[in-house]
Amino acid sequence: MSKPQVVLLPGAWHLPTCFSLIIPKLKAAGYTVHTTQLPSVTDKNPPKDLSADIAAVQTVVEKAIGSGNDVIVVPHSWAGFVAGSALVGYSKKERESKGQKGGVVRCGYMCAFMVPEGVSLSDTNQGPPPTWWTIEGDHFSRLTDSAGDILYSDLPDSQRAHWFEKASRTHSLHAFEAKATGESWKQIPTYYLICEDDLAIPVAGQEAMTGMVKNMGGELWTERLKSSHSPFLSHVGETVAWIKRIAGEHA
Template sequence: MSKPTMVFIPGAWHTPEPFKVIIAKLSILGYKCIPLSLLAAGHEPAVLDLQPDIDIVHRTVQDEVDQGHLVVVVAHSWGGIVAGGALDGLSKTEREKSGRKGGVVKLAYMCAFIPPEGVSLAKALGGEDPEWDVQEPWVNWKNPIDGFYHDLPAEEGKYWKSKLARHSYATFHAAAPSAAWRIIPSRYLICEDDRAIKPEIQEIMVQNCRGLGAEMETERVFCSHSPFLAKPDETVGFLRRATGEEA
């Protein structure tokens, strides 16, 4: 049986480039990987809500499942909100009910936001702008090396900082219309040395989802907000286990 396709959704400010190390490792293992570039990061003019990126994810995943493929959607940070709103009707369970093959079999979250539908990132954070440098219509992170890459070698951290794009501020105040984790089984990687989304916040989000009936397994790794850079082998193992493979 062929392995599921992995569709990668980056977090705020990020292009898909930081995923390249783990994608190379997964590709060698036989996984098809599709990294997505989202419009909220750097697109001119700034997008005003989540819908353009929700549409990108939905179209990409639909193309795969319509070919009968199974899919694991991998979301990092803010990308978890986009993933939540982008998978309506695409789960394997929903497609089976109408006699169709393929579908999303798992959500794999890496230190990601997983609010209920109708809750924006800003609302999930209590309406405050922590560590954000707002210059509307854009927003930047004030100290990205400390926030995202503090456990990488200094030159590596500087390199990845140089690859960040400014992000649409409006998308931080926009909410997804649905929450895919209500339907699709999920696996969440808690990053225990995360300075952008504290591990206790990650744990609270997971417990909140479970309290709303979500099937959500967890794993833990001691690293920053960028497990795909700081702990690539451990992250690859997490993703392989998300597909049901023993790793």
Template sequence: MAESTTILLVPGAWHSPDCYDLVAQQLEVAGYKTDKVHLPSFSPLNHHLDFEADVSQIRKQIESACNQGQKVIVVAHSYGGIPSNEAIKGLDLKTREQSGLPGGVSHLFFCCSFIIAEGQSLISAFGGNDLPWFMISEDRLEVKPATPDEIFYNDCSQTQVDSAIAALGPHSYQVFHSRCTYAAWKDVPSTYLYCLRDAAIPISVQEKMVKETAEGFGVATQVVDASHSPFLSKPEETALAIRRSAGEDI
């Protein structure tokens, strides 16, 4: 099973896809192929006004794996879940099979990510207000996190925190206002990884998205006692959770 599955790793805002390296190593040892997405809205030369470039990049990499006959598990962290949902439209396994095409997205794995309905954006999911730790440029094109050590890495070692902060980059702010037109979790089997110590998306908000927004769509849940960055603080547990979502009995 593993060799026929590609796990596509989509980071959240401000993060390079290299943040997934510890998890990717675990998955590759278990026999899976992995691929990482560099979001165009992360540290761009010119800031993007919507999430279309992110959607396009994710979709391109999904299609590449599908065309090799691979089942694709999309692992999305934080903001990454929003363009990932949009990118999956028409690329799920069932639709591809019905069209006589190889491969397809077999599972969507939310790593303390956003589950939002059609017509919603990241900002609207928070009631239309910027979060207090958003540092937004005067032209409202760029956003940085004010206290990443507290918000993203509150259970990491100081060495991990220093390394992670050094790897952060500015993000295109306006992508947070892009509204989804498709909710992949309605059509694709999905798993949500609850992160109990998350200071960016508190566990109460995570649970509300799963139990209210996605009510009735059978989103499975797993739990890790970690911050907003379980791929750094709990890479083994995160990799095992992803493998379970792939159907492994472990």
């Protein structure tokens, strides 16, 4: 039986290179891996809503489905917010009901946002931005120099600096203010990796989101990892093993 295709979606301010430690291991295990940069991660012409990010996710997922493949989608952080809207109609069950082959069979949210339709990321934080990012002008959010200490808190200082240099500095502010347009997690079985040492999305926030999804009828399972906000950098083996379990491997 062929293995499902894997789609990795990076979070806010981040480029697909953030997955460069786990992609080779997934490929070595026999998985075809896809990823893409989300248009809201940019320092010019920022999207004014969520539509560009949604379109980018749908494009890479359609490529993974191809002529009828099973697909698992693994969003990190901000990308979970996008996936909730972008994957509406892409579950294998929904596609089969329309006579289409293949589709998304499971999702794996890595300390990622899950919100109801009609809620924006800004709605979840009514106070000022945290100290590790700031608002720049009318269009951008920008990481501050302290962001590496938050996003990669369990990496050595030299590695924090390395990955911070590889991250984009800016992200569309309008995207943070856009409302979610769907709740795909109601249709797609979902696994959630709670990162217990996450300083960007504290455990209480992750638990609140997973509880909300269960209360709204979503099929969701959680695992816990003593990791910072970036488990694909600090806990590479554990993250790959978790993704493989989502794909159906249990050895």
